């Protein structure tokens with residue numbers, strides 16, 4: 001019997017199945033040869049259930065390319081540790097080549113970590129990988145982990161790829177506060193403009209996932225992170241990168257037409273608002289001192 005999505009951990013399997021599907025394409029934008037074994041039958045089932053989520057799949061493909069580039073740049077600039085929070089079944093330490101001494105710490109729910117450990121038992125990463133099973137909303141466990149990393153690592157590139165949407169505003173705020181305790185930290189995080197969130201809800205561009213609802217909806221994205229001590233150092237917009245990669249969003253024809261006519265994102269947004277509707281932001285601390 002097919003397994004349906006029952007909770008947030010299933011989303012890790014869904015996106016791994018999407019990376020596997022991308023890797024099988026003749027015009028693939030990346031090769032993830034671990035994605036099939038990591039996704040397994042559970043990934044195929046939940047991705048199949050999500051069949052009409054073409055926008056979600058497109059986003060995952062484009063973001064993979066964007067974040068590969070952002071991480072390469074961060075490590076090239078001297079980041080000693082990558083801290084991948086809600087790492088799911090991401091295989092970057094295996095499918096990409098990194099300096100052998102780079103520390104790569106992955107955190108996710110214990111069940112996801114256990115599956116990943118078992119599936120990658122015989123694979124060799126190019127850097128030093130450590131995995132930790134932990135609920136990111138467990139404040140005490142999270143702060144203990146970050147305190148240990150702060151003591152051991154002079155510069156950290158934190159990543160939450162497709163993770164903060166599943167957390168509440170309060171949980172993201174608490175995570176943002178705690179990440180400020182790391183030394184030399186930057187943080188890659190998903191961005192969606194408030195207009196684009198309203199727009200995709202109104203037009204039902206994303207089929208809702210009742211077992212894994214999106215919860216993070218700050219009224220002003222940049223002001224939210226600024227209030228928690230972070231500001232944007234860099235931003236890569238998904239629609240702009242997708243165009244550069246020759247893989248535009250799979251919008252339904254009626255919507256393409258409506259966009260050509262204009263005004264669908266809201267009166268003030270226009271074409272520029274659409275191009276800058278979603279993306280990945282590299283955050284840096286507002287002040288250089290850790291809190």
Ligand SMILES: C[S@@+](CC[C@H](N)C(=O)[O-])C[C@H]1O[C@@H](n2cnc3c(N)ncnc32)[C@H](O)[C@@H]1O
Pocket residue numbers: 008009010011012015016085086087088089090107108109112134135136137160161162163166
């Ligand atoms: C959409 S998946 C993305 C996984 C991975 N970042 C990627 O892009 O392949 C969201 C991930 O966040 C993890 N996650 C969400 N909330 C979490 C929490 N409170 N604690 C630990 N992991 C969490 C899920 O288990 C899942 O692996």
